[in-house]
Amino acid sequence: MTQLKALIFDVDGTLAETEKDGHRIAFNHAFAEANLNWYWSDSLYGELLEISGGKERIGYYLQQYHPEIKESLESLIPQLHQAKTNHYRRLLSSGEIQLRQGIKRLITEAYNEGIRLAIATTSALPNALALLEKHLNSDWFEVIAAGDIVPNKKPAPDIYHYVLTKMNLSPEECLVFEDSFQGLQAAYQANLKTIVTLHDYTKEQDFSLASLVLNHLGEPENNFKIIKGDIKSEGYFDLALAKLLVK
Ligand code: XBP
Numbered sequence: 542m543t544q545l546k547a548l549i550f551d552v553d554g555t556l557a558e559t560e561k562d563g564h565r566i567a568f569n570h571a572f573a574e575a576n577l578n579w580y581w582s583d584s585l586y587g588e589l590l591e592i593s594g595g596k597e598r599i600g601y602y603l604q605q606y607h608p609e610i611k612e613s614l615e616s617l618i619p620q621l622h623q624a625k626t627n628h629y630r631r632l633l634s635s636g637e638i639q640l641r642q643g644i645k646r647l648i649t650e651a652y653n654e655g656i657r658l659a660i661a662t663t664s665a666l667p668n669a670l671a672l673l674e675k676h677l678n679s680d681w682f683e684v685i686a687a688g689d690i691v692p693n694k695k696p697a698p699d700i701y702h703y704v705l706t707k708m709n710l711s712p713e714e715c716l717v718f719e720d721s722f723q724g725l726q727a728a729y730q731a732n733l734k735t736i737v738t739l740h741d742y743t744k745e746q747d748f749s750l751a752s753l754v755l756n757h758l759g760e761p762e763n764n765f766k767i768i769k770g771d772i773k774s775e776g777y778f779d780l781a782l783a784k785l786l787v788k
Pocket residue numbers: 551552553554560564592593594595596598661662663664665666668695721723724
């Protein structure tokens with residue numbers, strides 16, 4: 542029997558729905574501030590989300606939509622991304638973006654029970670910290686693996702390998718929480734079991750490799766719906782259920 546030792550959380554889309562009303566808005570502010578008439582609509586952003594990482598996403602957008610821009614990309618992309626990070630942090634500090642159902646409850650329960658906690662995100666570190674500091678306690682997370690800390694972003698498994706090495710844990714002792722196909726691929730390739738919580742941008746993606754797919758983690762008064770998985774009843778995702786899933 543394997544014992545659950547750690548929970549590893551993705552940030553964007555998993556802890557909170559940060560993309561549509563957070564990152565997307567911040568990118569658009571950064572473009573406008575730089576006098577660029579680029580605008581990432583909700584539907585265009587859904588397409589661009591296939592590329593993980595803000596800098597990589599801008600690079601992909603330029604290749605696809607403005608191939609004529611070839612000069613000074615090496616400085617333009619990091620400058621835009623830095624401006625975007627500043628806008629994003631301001632947006633988060635205003636408190637407009639809330640945690641998803643069940644996140645605070647589960648993380649608090651895990652911390653109180655001595656289950657180790659980590660973050661594995663493609664987002665830049667300041668962005669991940671902004672959300673944790675606003676709504677949770679960043680000190681509770683033993684490892685916060687973010688952004689460029691590994692050479693290859695999700696769907697590569699590097700960020701999960703990094704977390705496992707830092708925590709000296711084997712994949713069987715951990716459970717991962719993700720929201721996207723790319724995130725699930727990353728965790729799966731690192732042999733980690735993954736619970737996926739869907740949202741509008743990811744609800745049509747293929748999650749056949751997930752251990753469990755839910756609409757959200759649920760609360761006692763607002764139970765989750767099971768999209769895929771072998772658990773019997775509806776309810777809310779707590780440590781007891783997490784422990785059952787690693788057995
Ligand atoms: C998150 C991302 C990030 C954010 C933007 O993916 O892809 O790129 O959209 O963050 P995941 P930065 O949830 O799979 O980690 O601009 O800070 O890169």
